[in-house]
Amino acid sequence: MAVDLDAPADTNMMRIVHAALRRDLERARTALTAASPPAEHQRIALARHLGWMMAFLEAHHRSEDEGLYPPIHERAPDAAVLLCDMARDHASVAGAVAAVETTAHRYEECDDREALIAALDGLRDVLLPHLQREEDELMPVVSRVMTTGEWNAIEQAHNLAGKSKAQLAREGHWLIDGASPDDRARVLGLVPLVPRLILLYGFGPSYRRHQRTCWNMRRHHVQHEGSTSVVVEADLDAVWDIVRDPTRVGEWSHECVGAEWVGATGAHPGARFRGRNRQGLLRWGRLCEVVRIEPGELVWRTVPTRLYPDSTEWAIRVDRVDAGTRIEQSFRVVKGTWLEPVYARLLPAHHERTAALTNDLERIGALAAGRRDPRASITRRTEGASRDAVA
Template sequence: MSTDRTAPVDTRMTGILHDALRRDLDRTRTALTASIPPANSQRVALADHLMWMMEFLRLHHRTEDDTLWPLIRRLNPDAAPLLDRMDADHASISPGIDRLRAAAEAYRTDGSAHARDAVITALDGLEAPLLPHLRREEDETMPVVARTITVGQWEDWGHDIMKDRPKLELAREAPWVLDGLDDDRYRVVTGALPAVPRFLLLHALAGRYRRASATRWGGKVEVTPRRSRRHERRPA
């Protein structure tokens, strides 16, 4: 990312966060529709992860609605119709977040086919409005954001929304976001982290994330960043 605080902002982080959501919603569907349903430990891990993702998604939308969109409206009044559409999208997605979270919570303690099917139905209901919204935000709204605010304003906004977040929650998010990233997008994420937290998040917590992911998805699902896979396979 640019170190010039007056430069136009690089908004690729938004797409990276969206991709993490899309990736794990897809993994969830694959696990739930497999010929052999999840066993108890996997079912609980899946349900917990779904509930966490719904909280993440709700927070993601709230920070945009409460702070980012008002900033863009103030600096770029012509963006109002587009931001109105973003607000309407978020409102239409909100009930689906609640339904999927409730279905996941029920599935956590009920491994029946009925409870599993209820999660799949709720997943369908969420993705119908969510996936087009994510693409619209990336293709239409983020270019407007990039033309409207600077690197400095984006960094200040990011600092404001992160300063009160629990450190353990940030530690959970970082390896989840890095999962599967190529070199360019890996650098976007790690470049936004201060040096000490970056070292801890990239090294101390990676093993914990891999173990949790193996419980959720099975050991054959690769969850390390793609760049790390190349390094691990390099001959000695």
């Protein structure tokens, strides 16, 4: 499809880049805080990946400082304060990035996890609000005063020019890792057909090897535990109203399309509900049970049955923070099954679930704030499956 270069700037790439940064910060935290710490080969791969990611983030901010912000400053005088805040954020982020670089380098040499976790938390504290504000407040200004042609030219000059094919391929695979089909198509659509095929099939295996080592994914296994969190600009009570009712899960889950109470009318320990799930052509239902509910926290588990003998415990916790509400979701397989290799083959999205689960939490925030956010649109993966399939 021909791109209208005179149309208002399509800033989706900014959101896609930010999503990849958020995703791997969550993955890194999950890996570093897991009950069994990364073995040596994972530790080295993780440390090097964080070093690569920090260099990418520095380059991303440099391209904004030098390529994007100056023309916006000129054309949108009303955005002067916002741009000033953005530049100040970049300075704070630079300090936090340096701390992650130092501690990641040390982590590569020896298992000093605590220092790296603290540095990553420090980075998250300054980076995540910046990414959100840039998307929510600055990108609409960019679309107002800049065309897609001008946006693409900045992208070419500051983010693509001078990079080797291997560098571009790694960045491309990193951006589409766990992305929705729409975002994957957006990234791949930037590459002409032949280079796209080389990117996908020539560089794909090495990225997947790197991914498996870094995040300890095994070919025919599913992720057994994980957690992710977001801070949303929404009222705590509005978020909790959505979260505390498991029958509303279909409104925000990328996999569960609906749920109904089974012999219960509300959430209390022991109350059961059945979730209906869909991924591509696959459809299935799982019986679930509320384990615990108290203000701000809901815990439930999938009930093992003859057909689905596994069980996973899920928890969602909400807390009020300065910027709005923090939503944290975690899961842990509490009963495995010999069917796991089958699940893993049918549902490759369950090899690593951080990106999809983070998007779910963003959708809860958007629902609670009463807005429809393009980032929050539900995209049903063709390759994935429900939390309830193996969880």
